[in-house]
Amino acid sequence: MPIKAILTDIEGTTSSVRFVFDVLFPYAKAHLPQFVRERAAEPEVAAQLNAVRAESGETGAEPERVIEILLGWIAEDRKATPLKALQGMVWEQGYRSGEIQGHVYADAVQAMRYWQAVGYALYVYSSGSIQAQKLIFGYSEVGDLTSLFSGYFDTTSGGKREAASYARIADAIGLPAGDILFLSDVVQELDAAREAGLKTCGLAREGGSLAGHPTVASFTEILPENF
Template identity: 75%
Template structure:
């Protein structure tokens, strides 16, 4: 069946893992405490603070304890939705003042533009919040890439290593699962997408093998028409 949509991961796929771990995470860890203290009464921030209390089973946690929990989650790279949301708010400020620029591999930029022009619908599925995804592509070193994308998905669609998440995304995209090509650098994610009926392609930019899937080391090697 002909591929109509391409769903891509970010970290390790369109963008360097080092950008997330060496730039974004340290920036959030440095600026998040003061951001939470200063914006705790803001409605969208207050909702996420309450979600941290709920997720950590500490309903009585004060703001300083919530900050402590969040920093712990950052240190262990926990895929917690309220953390991702708050990180996204902090990063937004960094992008707005020019302290951050999103990293996207040049081969990914070229391919995404080419695929968009060819009529493929492009979507993102990342453990980072939708807001953070839009910032990486909207404030990228290559300029604003958001016009290329038709939609974004994060952990609110479910864990990335579970097939039902990809089934929900398929329903949201509105085509057959076999018409969607999923790109990732994590074999468990590729396995889950394939279990949900999607075509898959693994990115091995640093070498290695993603067993059971087509492997490439650059977006330039991916031709959606061959799937």
């Protein structure tokens, strides 16, 4: 069946891993403590802090202890949904102030603009929160790219290395899994997507291959009509 939708990862795929580790994570680490101290009572923030307490098993943790837990999770790059949500809130402040601009590879911008123009529906699936996804594209170095996308998915849909997550996403998109092409730089994610029935293409920007999947070094090499 012809591809009708393209689902893309962000980190290492549309955007540099170094941007995440050299810009976003340090910014969150530096600003998260004060953010929590100042806004812990706000319902949206309080809900995420309670989720941190639940996930850590420290249900009675005071705010300062929650901050310690969050900083530990940042250090180990833990894919914890409440951490991602809180990071997204902190990053929003940075994006809105102009301290941060989202990195998106030029070839990805060019390809995604073309794909949307010729009728492919574009979606994002990242371990970063949906809010964080919208920020990186909404405040990118080349301007607001959010109009390119028809929807966003994060770990609330499940882990990226679990086939069931991709089945849920296909259901949410409303297409047979085989009509969706998934792009990622992680072979385990590609394996899970393929197990769910999606078509797959790996991004290896510095060369090499992702075993078992068609692999390219640039978005400009991806021809959705050939999948």
